[in-house]
Amino acid sequence: MIFTTISYDGAPNAAPIGLHMKDEKIFARIYNSKSLDNIVAKKKAAANIIYDPFLFVESALSDIQPDNFEHGGRFPVLKEAMGWIIFDCRVRKGETISFVELSPVEAQIKHRQMKPINRGFNAVIEATVEATRYVVLKDTKYLDRIEYYDTIVRKCGGLREKEAMKLLFELIGK
Numbered sequence: 023m024i025f026t027t028i029s030y031d032g033a034p035n036a037a038p039i040g041l042h043m044k045d046e047k048i049f050a051r052i053y054n055s056k057s058l059d060n061i062v063a064k065k066k067a068a069a070n071i072i073y074d075p076f077l078f079v080e081s082a083l084s085d086i087q088p089d090n091f092e093h094g095g096r097f098p099v100l101k102e103a104m105g106w107i108i109f110d111c112r113v114r115k116g117e118t119i120s121f122v123e124l125s126p127v128e129a130q131i132k133h134r135q136m137k138p139i140n141r142g143f144n145a146v147i148e149a150t151v152e153a154t155r156y157v158v159l160k161d162t163k164y165l166d167r168i169e170y171y172d173t174i175v176r177k178c179g180g181l182r183e184k185e186a187m188k189l190l191f192e193l194i195g196k
């Protein structure tokens with residue numbers, strides 16, 4: 023998912039965050055970040071279902087362009103989303119990671135599109151996870167993993183996946 027949030031002064035933000043479900047409860051585990059600050063400030067977030075690999079890379083490693091957001095509803099969501107869920111959030115703050123319980127208040131399915139599995143797309147997602155670790159921890163083991171995922175993208179990815187990897191390398195300075 024890509025979570026959209028808003029800061030105390032109304033600036034929208036987007037970042038990939040995992041959704042979890044256990045015992046009928048939906049929650050996220052969020053490290054200290056802009057997304058967490060925004061959720062603490064506004065007690066709301068939207069989870070956007072996105073199929074564009076480029077947007078995953080861009081939102082994970084930089085600020086996305088404001089024209090990616092749609093403000094028609096009660097909360098900013100991503101224009102490109104196949105669907106979204108807006109949540110009320112209850113935060114249990116931790117030192118480095120916080121537990122955020124999510125209660126759905128509104129949802130929309132915008133497009134129903136079949137998406138066959140593509141190893142290239144999946145490899146971009148995995149490479150992006152490693153890239154978010156690399157920028158914080160600077161351990162070269164993450165770079166090795168990114169290089170490995172890049173070989174899969176080159177073999178199996180389409181144009182958008184290749185553009186996404188190009189952006190990823192630019193944003194991590196490699």
Ligand SMILES: Cc1cc2nc3c(=O)[nH]c(=O)nc-3n(C[C@H](O)[C@H](O)[C@H](O)COP(=O)(O)O)c2cc1C
Pocket residue numbers: 035036037038039040041050051052053054055056057058078081082083147150151154
């Ligand atoms: C696929 C994917 C899933 C992620 N899931 C989480 C997550 O569940 N919790 C988290 O804190 N960060 C997660 N991240 C990392 C954040 O997206 C990343 O730290 C981002 O820079 C936070 O941006 P922000 O400061 O704009 O909120 C994930 C990244 C990717 C690519």
